[in-house]
Amino acid sequence: MSNINKIKTIFAGTPEFSIPSLKALINDNFFEVVAVITQGDKKVGRKQILTSPAVKIEAIKNKIPVLQPVKIENDLERIKKLKPDIMVFVSYGQIIKQNLLDIPRLGCFNLHGSILPKYRGAAVIQAPIINGDKFSGATIIKMDEGLDTGPIIKQNKIILEPNETSESLYNKISIQGADLLVNALKGYIEGKIKPKNQDDSETTYIPKLKKEDGKIDWSKDALKIERETRALNPFPGAYTKLEDKNLKIKKVSSNILNINKFPFGKIFLYKNNLVIQCGKNALIIEKLQLEGKKEMETKDFLQGHRDIEGKILE
C-alpha cells in the first residue's frame, strides 16, 4: 500500500487522555501520523523527576518524530514543512491561533471532553458531575480561533453512572473519543459529514480547577458535596481539615441521610458508619485518607481513631 493516499496527520497532545486517540490514528491505514507535538518534559512529584509526557513516550515507541516547542507559535515553519493534511489536537495544552490553523490543507480538529456547546473551557469533565447532569460525552469539532467554538462534526453521549467520578469519566471519554475521532475525521474528509455550527447561547465557560477548589464547604447540601466528591477526585481531591491535618475524602455514600440535628462539619456515628453533618442532611464517608497515611476504608480508620466522634471538620 502506498503512503501517497494516506492523510498526512500531525497529532498534538500531552497526557494519558490523548493516548487512545493517538493510537487509533496510528493504527488506522487511512492516516499517516507524520509527527507528534507535545509539551516539554516536566519535573514531576515530590522528587521532581524530569518526566516525558505520555504522548512523547508513545510516539517514540512508534518511531514517530516528536516536537516539543515551548510555544507552538514559534515553530510554525517546521510544521509547514511537514505539509500536513490535517492536525489533530487532543488535550495538548496550548492555545492555537489562526496562523497555525491555516497550515493544514484540510484543517485542525479537536476532541473535546463534553457535549458542546454546553461546557467550554478547562474542567469540562468535572462540570457535568458537579451539576448532576444525566449525561456527558465527547465532541469532535473543526477548530476555529475561539476557545472550543468551532463547528461540530460528531458527538457521542455517555450516560453518567450514579457513582461516576472524574477519573472514570475521563477514561471513558478518552477511549470512546478515540473511536469517535477516527470516524468523524473519515466522515468529514470523505465529505459525508457536514459540520454544524454551535449555538453560542447555550454555553458555559468552565475555568481550570485549582487546589483550593477541593476544599469542602460543609455548610452546603449533602447532595452537592456528594457530587463534588466524585467530580473532584482524583484532582484536585476533595479535602477537609481535621485538627490541623488534611483529610482527603475519597469516597462518600450516595445514600444520603436525612439527619439535621448537629452543626455542620460535626462527625458522628450512625449504625457503625462515620457520618458528617452537612448544611442540609448528612453524608456517610466510605473511604478517606489522613495526611501521612494511605487511603483506607472508613471502618479501618475507625479502628485506630476511637475518639473521633464529636469532632468538627473545618
Add this chain to the structure above:
RNA sequence: CGCGGGGUAGAGCAGUUGGCAGCUCGCCAGGCCCAUAACCUGGAGGCCGUCGGUUCGAAUCCGACCCCCGCAA
C-alpha cells in the same frame, strides 16, 4: 541538599526515665441462639522497614539507607 509526618500481627493504631510486644477489628476452632454482622470461651498469626553502632539488655538511644504520605513546586 526545599519543609514536614510516618513504617509495630491480615487491617487500623498504642507502645521513650532502654527491661517478657499490646489494643480494636478480622481470621481459625468451639459454644450460645429460631437466627445473626450480636454475645461467650479458646487459638493461630511479629526479623517492631533495612544495615550498622552504643549497651548486660534496643520497637525505644545514635548513624546511614530504602519505602509511603502531606505541603511546596
